[in-house]
Amino acid sequence: xxxxxxxxxxxxxxxxxxxPLRVIQNAAxxxxxxxxxxxxxxxxxxxxxxxxxxxxxxxxxxxxxxxMRVDGRYAKTKADRQExxxxxxxxxxxxxxxxxxxxxxxxxxxxxxxxxxAGEMDAAxxxxxxMLENVVDYWEPSIWIYEAHRxxxxxxxxxxxxxxxxxxxxxxxAGVTVFRxxxxxxxxxxxxxxxxxEREMVAEHLRTIRKVWSPGWEKxxxxxxxxxxxxxxxxxxxx
Amino acid sequence: MTLYEHSFDANEGARALLNKGRLLxxxxxxxxxxxxxRQPDEMQCRGLLIGYYRRGELAxxxxxxxxxxxxxxxxxxDRDPEHALLRMPV
Numbered sequence: 001x002x003x004x005x006x007x008x009x010x011x012x013x014x015x016x017x018x019x020p021l022r023v024i025q026n027a028a029x030x031x032x033x034x035x036x037x038x039x040x041x042x043x044x045x046x047x048x049x050x051x052x053x054x055x056x057x058x059x060x061x062x063x064x065x066x067x068m069r070v071d072g073r074y075a076k077t078k079a080d081r082q083e084x085x086x087x088x089x090x091x092x093x094x095x096x097x098x099x100x101x102x103x104x105x106x107x108x109x110x111x112x113x114x115x116x117x118a119g120e121m122d123a124a125x126x127x128x129x130x131m132l133e134n135v136v137d138y139w140e141p142s143i144w145i146y147e148a149h150r151x152x153x154x155x156x157x158x159x160x161x162x163x164x165x166x167x168x169x170x171x172x173x174a175g176v177t178v179f180r181x182x183x184x185x186x187x188x189x190x191x192x193x194x195x196x197x198e199r200e201m202v203a204e205h206l207r208t209i210r211k212v213w214s215p216g217w218e219k220x221x222x223x224x225x226x227x228x229x230x231x232x233x234x235x236x237x238x239x
Numbered sequence: 240m241t242l243y244e245h246s247f248d249a250n251e252g253a254r255a256l257l258n259k260g261r262l263l264x265x266x267x268x269x270x271x272x273x274x275x276x277r278q279p280d281e282m283q284c285r286g287l288l289i290g291y292y293r294r295g296e297l298a299x300x301x302x303x304x305x306x307x308x309x310x311x312x313x314x315x316x317d318r319d320p321e322h323a324l325l326r327m328p329v
Contacts, residue, residue: 003309006312013316020321022320023320026325026326
């Protein structure tokens with residue numbers, strides 16, 4: 001339906017000796033959009049090509065790190081997940097090293113989550129705190145506020161400080177003014193509280209989120225209904 | 240300043256156009272297609288239409304949308320493969 005024709009056009013462009021970074025970026029987004037297995041590999045190849053041709057630019061490293069971080073969640077064993085999380089975090093650090101002064105905070109959200117998943121708890125806390133200090137500079141502040149408190153909450157939860165973690169969950173919801181995207185917030189902190197049996201706390205959090213996430217009303221109402229009926233909703237994987 | 244930063248404004252402009260295109264209805268999309276027949280360099284129209292055709296449910300439900308989306312993407316790849324409209328996932 002035209003997709004293969006356009007893929008061939010990108011292949012031709014990517015074979016050029018003199019290749020602007022923006023062409024590599026656009027080709028990567030094209031292959032990402034089509035999501036066939038072969039195209040996913042081509043997308044990865046674009047990241048590698050960007051690193052090869054523009055080793056001082058952060059883009060290729062950042063995308064490699066993000067891809068590995070997302071892929072790592074689907075790894076079969078905990079050891080594999082941790083190894084991929086550590087690999088992803090290393091790519092993200094390489095990207096961070098190459099950011100200029102103006103871009104030095106661009107990757108804070110990826111770094112905070114990446115450090116947490118890689119088991120680098122001190123670094124995760126520092127990156128999350130820096131996110132809160134730099135909220136105004138981010139194009140979608142609500143996501144940063146929520147994500148920073150989510151990571152800080154997970155760190156508190158993991159060390160058994162449930163009161164602190166509950167505060168973080170409340171702050172995550174309270175700091176948000178709007179979620180513009182259908183995907184909405186990552187509710188992993190709410191999920192761990194749900195698994196701990198804190199159903200009313202989670203329901204309250206969902207009611208708060210509902211006020212600022214209109215594309216997710218249907219989803220949130222479904223979860224609230226499940227909670228009211230004594231069921232255990234999955235707040236993480238639900239499409 | 241990195242290349243990434245240079246493109247920030249262009250990215251934001253493209254994102255706004257693509258998101259606006261998602262809200263189009265079929266009649267308006269048809270009118271934009273007609274405009275592009277007369278003025279193929281009218282990038283605002285092309286950006287709106289790319290956003291319209293990329294709206295997930297339409298692209299999946301209607302094969303014609305996928306064909307038209309690829310026609311517009313192909314036009315851009317041929318003429319300006321660095322264009323920000325090719326970069327933004329909606």
